[in-house]
Amino acid sequence: MSAVVIDGKAIAAQIRSDIAKQVKELRATGLVPGLAVVMVGDDPASSIYVNMKKRACDELGISSRQHLLPASTSQAELLDLIESLNADPDVHGILVQLPLPDHIDEQEVIAAISPAKDVDGFHPVNLGSLVAGRHGFVPCTPAGIIRLIKSTGVEIQGKECVVVGRSVIVGKPTALLLLQENGTVTVCHSKTKDLADKCRRADILVVAVGRPGFIKSDMVKPGAVVIDVGINRVDGRLIGDVEFETVKEIAGYITPVPGGVGPMTIAMLMHNTVQAALEQQRQS
Ligand code: NDP
Numbered sequence: 001m002s003a004v005v006i007d008g009k010a011i012a013a014q015i016r017s018d019i020a021k022q023v024k025e026l027r028a029t030g031l032v033p034g035l036a037v038v039m040v041g042d043d044p045a046s047s048i049y050v051n052m053k054k055r056a057c058d059e060l061g062i063s064s065r066q067h068l069l070p071a072s073t074s075q076a077e078l079l080d081l082i083e084s085l086n087a088d089p090d091v092h093g094i095l096v097q098l099p100l101p102d103h104i105d106e107q108e109v110i111a112a113i114s115p116a117k118d119v120d121g122f123h124p125v126n127l128g129s130l131v132a133g134r135h136g137f138v139p140c141t142p143a144g145i146i147r148l149i150k151s152t153g154v155e156i157q158g159k160e161c162v163v164v165g166r167s168v169i170v171g172k173p174t175a176l177l178l179l180q181e182n183g184t185v186t187v188c189h190s191k192t193k194d195l196a197d198k199c200r201r202a203d204i205l206v207v208a209v210g211r212p213g214f215i216k217s218d219m220v221k222p223g224a225v226v227i228d229v230g231i232n233r234v235d236g237r238l239i240g241d242v243e244f245e246t247v248k249e250i251a252g253y254i255t256p257v258p259g260g261v262g263p264m265t266i267a268m269l270m271h272n273t274v275q276a277a278l279e280q281q282r283q284s
Helices: 007-030 044-060 077-086 106-112 126-132 142-150 171-180 195-200 261-283
Strands: 033-039 063-069 093-096 160-165 183-186 205-206 226-230 232-233 237-239
Touching: 007 044, 007 142, 007 261, 033 044, 033 077, 033 261, 044 063, 044 261, 063 077, 077 093, 077 106, 093 261, 106 142, 126 171, 142 171, 142 226, 142 261, 160 195, 171 183, 183 195, 237 261
Parallel strands: 033 063, 033 093, 160 183, 160 205, 205 226
Antiparallel strands: 232 237
16 A cells, blocks of 8 residues: 655645744734844855745744845854844744855854854754753754654654764754654664665654655665655755655655645744743743
8 A cells, every 4th residue: 555645845835834923922012033044145045045045034024034144254253243133132943054165164154153043953952952861952954853743643752763873963962852642763874884774673663865756665674664764856856865765655644845844844944933032031
């Protein structure tokens, strides 16, 4: 039997609609959640993401600001801008679009963002909170992945969860969140031996590798939940890391690309921005 296709677009739309209602109520009380997006250079993929984030803010009633800086911007100039955004009471969330040009130290820039405004969840304080199981901003794509898994009704607790990929943006935080949900988690990467065997053990398989069609049907346990994070551009089309057509004949649930994890990432960014606004209002 063919897998149930998890409709990330519909789930994200529902989350956005709930956030829009919440923002409307907040605006009525005088609180307008605000997001500042900073981009350095003119990477075409980054431009698309920045515009998608702006459109989502507009649709939900979140005030958004774009700081589009030339590629020649120095690290000191960028740090000055972040300092001013940290101090601006109308800005509740700050997002620096990655990647940054080579002459800028990404880690230093992320560390300069106030943890209270770090809606991407990449600041060491927020990543540390995730490790410690404390409240903080959770990176958007991993948060979206957990929502998608929960949407299936399959319990994470006690399940064999395999995450392929160990990036700070996706793989590692996803593994930590699955652990928080009491999954038994294995993290695989490019040096992992017998990858297919490890993947076949998974009741829940999350793939964030960045290689089109990398996971084949013989690497998947029958009935598994398969979450495909990959976004690969091949001949002008977007292709995931999972060979969708063959794996969907084996899996129990599967996310499509596009329309799976992608829409959730922006929905969770909007969620984090509203949470940031509420928390900053509470602290003030
Ligand atoms: P990275 O390149 O940072 O990480 C890729 C990971 O895959 C690394 O841990 C790497 O291992 C591992 N890997 C590479 N080759 C193999 C292999 N042959 N076998 C096993 N593991 C391997 O990528 P990201 O995590 O940033 O992104 C992954 C994918 O997800 C990309 O396609 C990206 O575009 C997409 N993405 C999608 C998002 C969305 O919103 N849907 C958001 C973010 C990313 P090692 O550490 O050993 O090098």
